[in-house]
Amino acid sequence: MACVFQIVGKKDSGKTTTILEVIKELKRKRKDLIIAVVKHSHHVIDDENKDTFKFKKEGADLVIFHSNDCALFFDCKDFDYLSLFPADIILIEGFKDLNLGDKFEIRSPEEAKEIAENISKKAEGCISYPNIEINGEKAQKSLLTFFLYTIMKKYGIKEIRIAD
Incomplete structure (x- = not known):
């Protein structure tokens, strides 16, 4: 937080x-x-x-x-x-x-x-600032990555996979 x-x-x-x-x-x-x-x-x-x-x-x-x-x-x-x-x-x-x-x-x-x-x-x-990885690579700090991290942490989500 x-x-x-x-x-x-x-x-x-x-x-x-x-x-x-x-x-x-x-x-x-x-x-x-x-x-x-x-x-x-x-x-x-x-x-x-x-x-x-x-x-x-x-x-x-x-x-x-x-x-x-x-x-x-x-x-x-x-x-x-x-x-x-x-x-x-x-x-x-x-x-x-x-x-x-x-x-x-x-x-x-x-x-x-x-x-x-x-x-x-x-x-x-x-x-x-947490270490955030996206697709196995360290993510750059941005409003978007921080927003995704914040929501996932709040709701206890460890991973999301998108199935096409």
Whole structure:
């Protein structure tokens, strides 16, 4: 499982700035890290007047909204998706009432740099990447191979063979 760090604080306290600093610092040291970010919001993503809402209401299990530059996946059932993230590091902004990982509370933007440094140091100590083989050869680290590994590990799958 990924290293999970949760940044909580009041509005405009520096949560986003802290996360940006952590990403910048970790990527500077290791460009191969896969970092995921979850941002909590009180705003509604999908209101009842939108087609994506109607698709879910009719029974679609997964809805993907795709624009010219981005895709959003809608699956509004539960919060277990964290365990499926193909990431070395998961940074969570918000969800202050939940304990989702190492929690850091920020009170002012001036604390952002120091908290980001603390998170970066902790992250370096918990990152590990498994040896993954595909077709008998060591696989390069990528979002896809990490995603496959994460799903297989979560569900106890040791091997998949495709029979043509």
